[in-house]
Amino acid sequence: PLQARQQSQDATKHSYWFTAVFYFILLIIFMLWAAPLVSRLIRLRQSTKALGKGDLTARIPLGGVSYIRDIEIEFNRMAQQIETLVSDIKLLSSAVSHDLRTPLARIRFGIDTIIEEDDAELQKRYLDKVSGNVDEMTALVETLLNYARLEQTLVELEKYEVDLVAIVKSSLVSKHDDFDVQSFELDGDAAESGISIKGEQRFLIMLVNNLLQNAARYGDGEVFIRLAKKENLVTLSVEDNGAGIAPENVKQIFKPFVRANTQLSKQQLSSEITSDLNAKPNTAQGYGVGLAVVKRIADWHQAKITVERSKKLGGARFTITFTV
Numbered sequence: 001p002l003q004a005r006q007q008s009q010d011a012t013k014h015s016y017w018f019t020a021v022f023y024f025i026l027l028i029i030f031m032l033w034a035a036p037l038v039s040r041l042i043r044l045r046q047s048t049k050a051l052g053k054g055d056l057t058a059r060i061p062l063g064g065v066s067y068i069r070d071i072e073i074e075f076n077r078m079a080q081q082i083e084t085l086v087s088d089i090k091l092l093s094s095a096v097s098h099d100l101r102t103p104l105a106r107i108r109f110g111i112d113t114i115i116e117e118d119d120a121e122l123q124k125r126y127l128d129k130v131s132g133n134v135d136e137m138t139a140l141v142e143t144l145l146n147y148a149r150l151e152q153t154l155v156e157l158e159k160y161e162v163d164l165v166a167i168v169k170s171s172l173v174s175k176h177d178d179f180d181v182q183s184f185e186l187d188g189d190a191a192e193s194g195i196s197i198k199g200e201q202r203f204l205i206m207l208v209n210n211l212l213q214n215a216a217r218y219g220d221g222e223v224f225i226r227l228a229k230k231e232n233l234v235t236l237s238v239e240d241n242g243a244g245i246a247p248e249n250v251k252q253i254f255k256p257f258v259r260a261n262t263q264l265s266k267q268q269l270s271s272e273i274t275s276d277l278n279a280k281p282n283t284a285q286g287y288g289v290g291l292a293v294v295k296r297i298a299d300w301h302q303a304k305i306t307v308e309r310s311k312k313l314g315g316a317r318f319t320i321t322f323t324v
Helices: 002-052 069-116 120-156 164-174 188-193 201-218 266-274 290-300
Strands: 160-163 180-186 196-199 222-230 233-240 304-309 316-323
Touching: 002 069, 069 120, 120 290, 160 164, 164 180, 164 201, 164 222, 164 233, 196 201, 201 222, 201 233, 201 290, 201 316, 290 304, 290 316
Parallel strands: 180 222
Antiparallel strands: 160 196, 222 233, 233 316, 304 316
């Protein structure tokens, strides 16, 4: 009986040891599995704290293997949107303050001149100028509000099949008085089968119209358009015969309220204000929002924008590449 009891105790001890080793191995396996998750969660916490403290460049470096990769991607996307919005707010406030300053100064100068002027005809002339500058300010505020609404509007829309060829042809018809379309070229495959992409027709029309309007505004009257499809890529190119865009200015032109002549010197501004109110409102040359709208719409369609020198016309060449 004593020997049997001893054997039973030994067996129990062995059982305990085996159980302990089993759970220890299980713990090691769990730790090996959980370590990457814990590491990614720590990185997520650090990036969140950094973003909360105002570091808008905080991002989570994506690893090869991550259990929360979708969360990390969405965090980076959210952080990028926040950085873009804050950047836009700063840029808009700076640019709008400039664009509002000129008509406000004209209005002030005009009112002072009207008070001092006794000639009824001159008073009416100055009143007309003041009214034109009020209209300019109103148009500027409306442009600002429309641009601010664009981001939220795009997010809420659903994409569906849209005929890009029909959009381009329709836009050309509406813009035919603004410039001479030297050529609208469709590659062979597109001419036969057409080109459709996933998107929202209203905003794609806006994208094409803004590209054409930009070519008409900064070109010298000639525009060349090409629409092509190769495998799963659709490219829309708009070229003009203007002065072109310097490579160092390419990133700037897609920011809202940025134009080639946005920055005026004090001497230029003074001349513009005091030139007998003959300076025209800048609505004819735009507010620098057209290409910013193009960029937003292209980003929403996951399209890539490239800007280069046009070999055909010598001006700027804007190319939008869609993935279908």
